[in-house]
Amino acid sequence: MTRMKFLSLLGAAALLAVAPALxxxxxxxxxxxxxxxxATYPPFESVDSSGKIVGFEVDYANALCAxxxxxxxxxxxxxxxxxxxxxxxxFDVIVSSMNMTPARAQRVLFSDMYYATAPVMVAxxxxxxxxxxxxxxxxxxxGAQSSTVYANWLEKVYPGVDVKLYPGGDEPFLDxxxxxxxxxxxxxxxxxxFMEKNTNCCRIVTKIQRTPDxxxxxxGAAFRPDDKDLAALFNKAIAEADADGTxxxxxxxxxxxxxxxx
Amino acid sequence: xxxxxxxxxxxxxxxxxxxWRLVSGLWITVQVVAMSCSMGFVLAYPLARARMSRRxxxxxxxxxxxxxxxxxxxxxxLYIVYYGAGEIRPLxxxxxxxxxxxxxxxxxxxxxxxxxAAYQAEILRGAILSVPRGQVEAARALGxxxxxxxxxxxxxxxxxxxxxxxxxxxxxxxxxxxxxxxVTLLDLMGQTRFIFARTFDFTIYLYAAxxxxxxxxxxxxxxxxxxRGLARHLVPSADTKPPARRFGLAGRGRRAxxxxxxx
Amino acid sequence: MPxxxxxxxxxxxxxxxxxxxxxxxxxxxATVPLGFGGxxxxxxxxxxxxxxxxxxxxxxxxxxRGIPDLLSLFIVxxxxxxxxxxxxxxxxxxxxxxxxxxxxxxxxxxxxxxAYSSEVWVSSLQAVPRGQPEAAMxxxxxxxxxxxxxxxxxxxxxxxxGLGNIWTILVKDTSLISTLAVTDLLRAASExxxxxxxxxxxxxxxAGVYLAFSVASTIGxxxxxxxxxxxxxxxxxxxxxxx
Numbered sequence: 001m002t003r004m005k006f007l008s009l010l011g012a013a014a015l016l017a018v019a020p021a022l023x024x025x026x027x028x029x030x031x032x033x034x035x036x037x038x039a040t041y042p043p044f045e046s047v048d049s050s051g052k053i054v055g056f057e058v059d060y061a062n063a064l065c066a067x068x069x070x071x072x073x074x075x076x077x078x079x080x081x082x083x084x085x086x087x088x089x090x091f092d093v094i095v096s097s098m099n100m101t102p103a104r105a106q107r108v109l110f111s112d113m114y115y116a117t118a119p120v121m122v123a124x125x126x127x128x129x130x131x132x133x134x135x136x137x138x139x140x141x142x143g144a145q146s147s148t149v150y151a152n153w154l155e156k157v158y159p160g161v162d163v164k165l166y167p168g169g170d171e172p173f174l175d176x177x178x179x180x181x182x183x184x185x186x187x188x189x190x191x192x193x194f195m196e197k198n199t200n201c202c203r204i205v206t207k208i209q210r211t212p213d214x215x216x217x218x219x220g221a222a223f224r225p226d227d228k229d230l231a232a233l234f235n236k237a238i239a240e241a242d243a244d245g246t247x248x249x250x251x252x253x254x255x256x257x258x259x260x261x262x
Numbered sequence: 263x264x265x266x267x268x269x270x271x272x273x274x275x276x277x278x279x280x281x282w283r284l285v286s287g288l289w290i291t292v293q294v295v296a297m298s299c300s301m302g303f304v305l306a307y308p309l310a311r312a313r314m315s316r317r318x319x320x321x322x323x324x325x326x327x328x329x330x331x332x333x334x335x336x337x338x339x340l341y342i343v344y345y346g347a348g349e350i351r352p353l354x355x356x357x358x359x360x361x362x363x364x365x366x367x368x369x370x371x372x373x374x375x376x377x378x379a380a381y382q383a384e385i386l387r388g389a390i391l392s393v394p395r396g397q398v399e400a401a402r403a404l405g406x407x408x409x410x411x412x413x414x415x416x417x418x419x420x421x422x423x424x425x426x427x428x429x430x431x432x433x434x435x436x437x438x439x440x441x442x443x444x445v446t447l448l449d450l451m452g453q454t455r456f457i458f459a460r461t462f463d464f465t466i467y468l469y470a471a472x473x474x475x476x477x478x479x480x481x482x483x484x485x486x487x488x489x490r491g492l493a494r495h496l497v498p499s500a501d502t503k504p505p506a507r508r509f510g511l512a513g514r515g516r517r518a519x520x521x522x523x524x525x
Numbered sequence: 526m527p528x529x530x531x532x533x534x535x536x537x538x539x540x541x542x543x544x545x546x547x548x549x550x551x552x553x554x555a556t557v558p559l560g561f562g563g564x565x566x567x568x569x570x571x572x573x574x575x576x577x578x579x580x581x582x583x584x585x586x587x588x589x590r591g592i593p594d595l596l597s598l599f600i601v602x603x604x605x606x607x608x609x610x611x612x613x614x615x616x617x618x619x620x621x622x623x624x625x626x627x628x629x630x631x632x633x634x635x636x637x638x639x640a641y642s643s644e645v646w647v648s649s650l651q652a653v654p655r656g657q658p659e660a661a662m663x664x665x666x667x668x669x670x671x672x673x674x675x676x677x678x679x680x681x682x683x684x685x686x687g688l689g690n691i692w693t694i695l696v697k698d699t700s701l702i703s704t705l706a707v708t709d710l711l712r713a714a715s716e717x718x719x720x721x722x723x724x725x726x727x728x729x730x731x732a733g734v735y736l737a738f739s740v741a742s743t744i745g746x747x748x749x750x751x752x753x754x755x756x757x758x759x760x761x762x763x764x765x766x767x768x
Binding site: 080081083084087107146147164165166167174175177178179180 | 345347348349351360364366444446448455456458459460462464
Binding site for chain 3: 329332333348349350436437440441443451470474475
């Protein structure tokens with residue numbers, strides 16, 4: 001093949017790769033919904049060895065989509081950019097254990113709450129004692145995922161302490177296990193899931209009170225403020241999943257405690 | 263009135279609230295870059311010598327080192343150092359170096375230094391090899407010791423040839439330092455991402471871009487000034503190309519790729 | 526669990542790593558026409574007669590060469606998103622343009638590669654002896670033909686070393702895409718190491734694959750250079766006794 005032909009073939013191949021991606025998609029009557037999640041948060045969402053996103057919220061979202069009679073696709077999105085990605089149209093809804101804080105409610109529209117769990121302080125194996133007052137933690141390092149309610153809480157309550165922020169949801173626990181940091185502020189179920197696989201790494205010290213201004217009442221799905229119709233569809237499906245026991249079945253597969261919250 | 267004018271161009275409110283974060287991040291960036299570049303330079307000379315050595319026991323490991331650090335992404339190397347250290351923590355504690363690898367600043371310093379040493383070694387190697395062998399042989403024939411040959415004959419000429427590529431490498435490190443944010447170090451890029459996650463205001467990325475641009479332009483101009491000052495005694499002849507072209511590294515902007523200076 | 530089990534066992538992560546490696550290769554190859562081609566266009570514009578055009582191109586190059594590639598990727602990525610959003614809103618009828626992360630990554634990388642490669646193209650355009658295009662034009666060929674038949678074939682030979690450098694940088698820069706949730710090789714290694722808490726195993730495996738790409742690229746580049754340089758003799762360096 002001559003060089004020019006080869007080059008133009010390469011160029012055409014590149015264009016063909018781009019073209020189908022720039023496809024117009026009809027909105028408004030919802031037949032296909034794109035769900036964004038940060039799949040670094042087992043057991044709620046994570047990536048398995050075949051590259052698929054799996055977890056409680058995946059199963060729950062699939063159940064909701066079945067009730068709404070829409071096809072749902074899942075996209076992985078880093079947590080830091082999840083709200084900008086939603087607002088700029090990369091996907092239509094965030095189902096990623098997002099707590100409904102007042103600050104976030106100013107940017108996005110939230111669905112009804114679908115679960116609520118306790119935030120906890122987890123200590124590394126080397127830490128003795130349960131005192132987590134700011135005075136006791138001076139000079140220690142605490143980790144949390146960045147842009148989460150836990151990070152915000154740490155900043156408010158422990159202003160002088162070395163707070164380390166991580167891009168992924170499971171990364172603070174990895175550093176806790178290796179001893180790089182002393183404490184982690186996170187979700188109780190995520191912590192327990194991590195400790196299942198890494199026994200002896202750490203222990204839960206105490207639960208943290210869910211103050212409404214920092215933590216909000218619980219977790220909900222987030223939509224663009226204009227997509228009130230999609231939010232209404234989701235709310236209906238959430239109520240249906242409660243009524244016919246779908247939520248209980250799915251949650252029962254993953255958790256021993258009741259996480260529905262009210 | 264000036265404020266009003268500035269407010270139309272810059273987002274003063276954003277800068278007022280978060281400006282201190284950008285400054286703090288910038289300081290971390292400067293530290294990381296300065297320290298890793300200079301330590302990398304110190305490491306690069308022996309590495310370059312090892313690469314050029316005729317003894318296999320020196321040349322092969324040096325080649326392996328350079329190939330690895332130039333052939334894999336810096337981000338991958340950073341992950342290996344940062345997360346790998348966490349995995350072998352018991353071993354590191356035993357050797358009493360865990361305190362070093364525990365800190366993300368030192369981890370970044372370690373990874374960046376090793377990385378830039380490989381690139382600088384190649385630059386120095388090319389520069390040393392560019393000095394005509396005849397000069398070295400003549401100097402040895404005159405009875406100069408290897409150290410004196412380096413100090414008076416090879417060194418000055420090699421450093422001058424290496425000047426432009428080393429400047430490019432410094433600029434590369436400044437840009438690569440942005441990766442430190444991914445392992446929790448709050449350098450300029452890290453603070454920028456933090457502020458973006460708070461405000462969702464895209465312009466913070468543009469401010470960070472302007473700051474980086476200012477740094478790289480300043481380095482570029484400083485290097486150009488140094489080059490002009492140090493190479494004053496050289497007259498470019500018709501058939502010698504400017505040093506930058508010899509290494510396939512065209513310079514920045516029109517200055518470097520432009521016509522040779524008329525003597 | 527032993528390393529072999531983690532990679533190739535029933536729930537092994539090797540397939541994901543292979544998929545990631547393919548995505549890396551695909552990202553790099555897809556960027557070549559857009560990035561290097563864009564760089565050539567940029568270089569031609571830089572040699573234009575209009576000062577405004579030259580200035581704009583210089584500004585573009587200075588900007589994308591002066592800021593971290595990670596930052597460039599973010600800016601282009603989010604900027605593209607905003608652009609598509611704006612376009613969708615103005616298209617009316619409720620249509621929305623989508624773009625997947627892979628394509629966005631290719632475009633972002635191409636923007637950066639175009640800036641880097643334009644410098645190489647400029648020096649190679651200037652390396653073609655001025656007499657040749659002039660002779661071609663005096664023979665009656667018009668400018669397009671002169672470029673296509675006389676200048677372009679010679680560009681490759683001079684530009685190859687510089688472009689080869691940029692290709693290596695490109696392959697390594699694809700790892701930055703991992704921060705934008707595209708499952709390339711490094712992202713696959715990240716996910717595997719997080720799930721198994723064995724970062725050393727997977728990150729060194731990924732490094733090994735990148736190394737293999739790098740060595741293959743070096744060999745390929747040397748072969749291409751030998752082929753491009755057949756018929757040319759090196760007069761300068763050997764005569765002057767430089768190694």
